[in-house]
Amino acid sequence: MVRTTQLLLVLLTLCFCLSRADRVVLDKRAPPPASGSPSQQHQTSSQAPSQSPAPLQPSGNSTASSIGANNTLSGNINGTMNSGGNNTNSMGSLPTSASYGVTVQVGYATFLAPTASKSVSPLYRVDANENITFSWSYSNLLVRPANLTLAAVGPQSATFIIAALNGDATSYVWQLNSVVPKTPLMNGYYQIQLYDQRGPTAIPSPGWMMPQSRLTIAFYTPESYRPITNSNYCPTCFYSAAMALKDTFGPLGIGFGIACLTSGLFIYGLVY
Template identity: 80%
Template sequence: MVMCCFLIHADVVVLEKRAGPVSGSSSAPAAAQSSSSQAPAASGPQASAQPSGNSTVPNTGGNSTLPGNNNSTASAGGGNNTNSMGNLPTSASYGVTVQVGYATFLAPTASKSVSPLYRVDANENVTFSWSYSNLLVRPANLTLAAVGPQSATYIIAALNGDATSYVWQLNSVVPKTPLMNGYYQIQLYDQRGPTAIPSPGWLMPQSRLTIAFYTPESYQPITNSNYCPTCFYSAALRLKDTFGPLGIAFGIACLTSGMFVYGLIY
């Protein structure tokens, strides 16, 4: 009885030992197969991710936008060089804490006592240039005008809102309203007119520059026979020769009379 149990136990042990290696060997190829099957699967996504990555890098927004930004910046810079007010709005409203915009004439240059003087001549040109300060609203247009004697107004030019200079050629003045001799007040204002109320950020009408015009006259020598540059000097000599002796005689007579009166009294 005991021997039978022992033999049965031994057979079970032998079967377990045999089953162990068999199951291990069968599981090993399965693992190898699974690992080998997983390896191609892993390499497949990597291979597919790598092209997508390469194709995405050139087409990313950053890489494609940077050159565009550089180009737009360069063009904006060029715009700022030619037009410093290109980014300003044409209409806006600001609070009272914002200063009023104004223009300052750079040419012609005026001193405190003498205004720039120009001849009334068709070949004469007057160059105006100015700069802006505290300007937050770009004018839609500008008007450059001159107000002369008797309030005669000459519209020099109608300019774009970003203009900073103009050359006034006097040959463009209408012959029916010629320039007169005298002082002229130069005005620069936007589309609101020369009497616009100063508003924060808007251009205030400028009228602080004054220039003067004169009509030149050609020299004409005097050819009249009655003209005598030395006649005045000769007349003074004749007056001296005529009234000189009379003055001396009158002086001696007064002196003699005075001495005679003094002798009678004392």
């Protein structure tokens, strides 16, 4: 019994020694603990990937900046073209001579006054006190005219130069007392023409003003009332002639009617 007890003690001692040795080996293999609390270590490890180094700035002009510059340049050019076509740009900023491609529309002027209907042209008296106001607007104009001519072409191709205007003019008042008496205005229709320094037969060109001749006006000469003083004038002559015709042919008509009726009755009696 004593021997058995001694054996158990020896076994327990060996087990205790072996466990101690394993613990010493494990302690040697484990890494040394980091400074700070575990929560601080976790924060440090989670923030580490977000702190990336700042990108290096390229030296010189980059491709993006050059593309932006080109876009800005093309935008300025397109803006100038559109503003000139829509007449939002001032006439003073337009060139007096330029050449454009066939994709650019032809400029033209539209008369705003006088206004005409589809069937009736504006009518004016040939009178020294008469004034005619012309006004117009521009569209798709990219070349400013050096000068403008406003003219009227009447019957038998008689041409009246109404005025020579600046290239940026948009209205004019024609005073008929300025018409030379040697070449007076005649009754009839007049075609109003508006053209630049190239003349009324200029070929339409992109951006340039096309000659305008779509407005037509008419003139007439008023006449004052003159009462008739001739002795042969007889306001009641027609009435008197009708009464005389009635008095002359009335009895004849009645007699002819009675004769026709009598003849008819006689023929009816013979037949039936």
